[in-house]
Amino acid sequence: MQALVTHPPPVTATPLFDTSALKHEHNIPSQFIWPHDEQPCAETPPELEVPPIDLEGFLSGDKAAMSRATTLVNEACKKHGFFLVVNHAIDSKLIAKAHEAMDHFFCKPYSQKQSALRKPGHHCGYASSFVGRFTSKLPWKETLSFRYSADDEDSNMVENYILDLMGTEFQEFGRVYQEYCTAMSNLSLGIMELLGMSLGVGRSYFREFFEGNDSIMRLNYYPPCQKPDLTLGTGPHCDPTSLTILHQDHVGGLEVFVDQKWYSIPPNPDAFVVNIGDTFMALSNGIYRSCLHRAVVNSQTPRKSLAFFLCPKGDKVISPPIELFNGIRSQRVYPDFTWTLLLEFTQKHYRADMKTLDTFTKWLENRSDEQLHGSKQYVKAIKAGKEKKRHDALPLDSIRSDQKDAKLKYLGFSWSYKI
Numbered sequence: 001m002q003a004l005v006t007h008p009p010p011v012t013a014t015p016l017f018d019t020s021a022l023k024h025e026h027n028i029p030s031q032f033i034w035p036h037d038e039q040p041c042a043e044t045p046p047e048l049e050v051p052p053i054d055l056e057g058f059l060s061g062d063k064a065a066m067s068r069a070t071t072l073v074n075e076a077c078k079k080h081g082f083f084l085v086v087n088h089a090i091d092s093k094l095i096a097k098a099h100e101a102m103d104h105f106f107c108k109p110y111s112q113k114q115s116a117l118r119k120p121g122h123h124c125g126y127a128s129s130f131v132g133r134f135t136s137k138l139p140w141k142e143t144l145s146f147r148y149s150a151d152d153e154d155s156n157m158v159e160n161y162i163l164d165l166m167g168t169e170f171q172e173f174g175r176v177y178q179e180y181c182t183a184m185s186n187l188s189l190g191i192m193e194l195l196g197m198s199l200g201v202g203r204s205y206f207r208e209f210f211e212g213n214d215s216i217m218r219l220n221y222y223p224p225c226q227k228p229d230l231t232l233g234t235g236p237h238c239d240p241t242s243l244t245i246l247h248q249d250h251v252g253g254l255e256v257f258v259d260q261k262w263y264s265i266p267p268n269p270d271a272f273v274v275n276i277g278d279t280f281m282a283l284s285n286g287i288y289r290s291c292l293h294r295a296v297v298n299s300q301t302p303r304k305s306l307a308f309f310l311c312p313k314g315d316k317v318i319s320p321p322i323e324l325f326n327g328i329r330s331q332r333v334y335p336d337f338t339w340t341l342l343l344e345f346t347q348k349h350y351r352a353d354m355k356t357l358d359t360f361t362k363w364l365e366n367r368s369d370e371q372l373h374g375s376k377q378y379v380k381a382i383k384a385g386k387e388k389k390r391h392d393a394l395p396l397d398s399i400r401s402d403q404k405d406a407k408l409k410y411l412g413f414s415w416s417y418k419i
């Protein structure tokens with residue numbers, strides 16, 4: 001398992017990588033070169049055949065359209081956690097303005113973008129190739145991330161954040177993304193109705209769960225790279241968040257891992273790419289899969305993508321509705337947790353990849369043992385097999401299927417089995 005704590009190298013040792021400055025460089029710094037088995041395919045992989053979901057049809061209440069949409073979403077989310085949404089009613093002019101605003105920011109000199117620099121351990125702000133955060137397998141991208149809250153009292157959070165960060169020159173930028181994030185939040189609630197229906201828990205369950213969402217908007221800017229077969233714009237990962245609504249520009253580069261192979265997702269300006277994240281996989285009790293995906297770069301053209309990461313309020317307990325572990329799938333797959341804790345895990349302890357949720361579960365258990373019994377020595381003794389666990393919690397894999405009601409309680413999360 002990867003080291004849980006990634007200490008950034010001492011400031012003096014951190015070489016300054018501005019991927020935009022490196023776009024013509026043929027001699028790529030080694031920190032950007034990925035291990036051979038993770039490097040992108042030499043040829044663009046085949047396109048994934050994904051039937052687009054007609055959201056307007058579903059929301060209209062037309063029985064045939066609703067049935068088709070719920071069936072397609074159920075199949076896609078059980079198989080790979082990815083689908084396309086069309087007829088989404090998002091104004092194409094707003095999408096175009098969001099892409100233009102992005103160019104306005106990323107074309108600024110590095111020194112100006114640096115004023116928005118992400119602070120260590122925090123997810124908001126500007127990052128370039130994540131220098132100082134990771135020491136290898138650096139992503140070939142620049143990003144700008146900020147929070148969006150659907151609560152009324154925070155109705156201008158995005159606009160105010162951007163104004164504070166970048167000044168009045170970016171006032172219009174802030175207005176565009178305030179409007180764009182509000183549109184994404186409303187779109188995601190419609191998709192939550194669809195997911196609720198497709199899982200058989202009703203239209204309102206997940207819609208209500210995410211009404212007051214506290215989400216993340218991320219702008220991805222991928223400069224050209226002269227060694228696109230050795231680097232990655234975004235490495236293979238599952239989003240730790242609940243649902244991602246992504247709009248990619250005309251360039252292409254998003255790839256999804258299905259049936260042990262990578263597939264490319266061709267750009268479609270009229271569609272949003274939607275993928276299930278780790279948190280919704282837990283909310284579905286593992287019935288829907290968190291989508292494994294990555295982004296490749298090219299040697300000619302910058303690529304941009306707008307990613308809206310739907311997240312619940314930080315303190316809501318991530319626990320599946322009982323209907324999802326009271327029948328066919330009789331056991332809980334993941335423990336209760338909060339998004340605040342999982343977000344902290346990805347920002348301070350672990351680089352999100354395709355194993356984040358499993359690693360997080362183990363981290364929670366170890367952390368709870370330490371907290372419960374207050375000693376690292378205890379955990380070390382457990383690991384050395386010198387001591388039995390002094391509480392009724394059993395590791396997930398040792399739960400016997402005949403257990404009627406094993407209550408496993410850890411600090412920070414709890415789960416119970418009703419079999």
Ligand SMILES: C=C1C[C@]23C[C@H]1CC[C@H]2[C@]1(C)CCC[C@@](C)(C(=O)O)[C@H]1[C@@H]3C(=O)O
Binds near residue numbers: 216218237240309347
């Ligand atoms: C909560 C988040 C962490 C990341 C941004 C959002 C959702 C996706 C995550 C990420 C993109 C997964 C791949 C690794 C990562 C470090 C990245 O390449 O940006 C992740 C983001 C992050 O931790 O900043």
Ligand SMILES: O=C(O)CCC(=O)C(=O)O
Binds near residue numbers: 239294
């Ligand atoms: O840029 C893309 O197409 C994908 C980006 C992504 O997966 C992410 O930001 O989580």
Ligand SMILES: [Fe+2]
Binds near residue numbers: 237238239244293
């Ligand atoms: Fe992602």
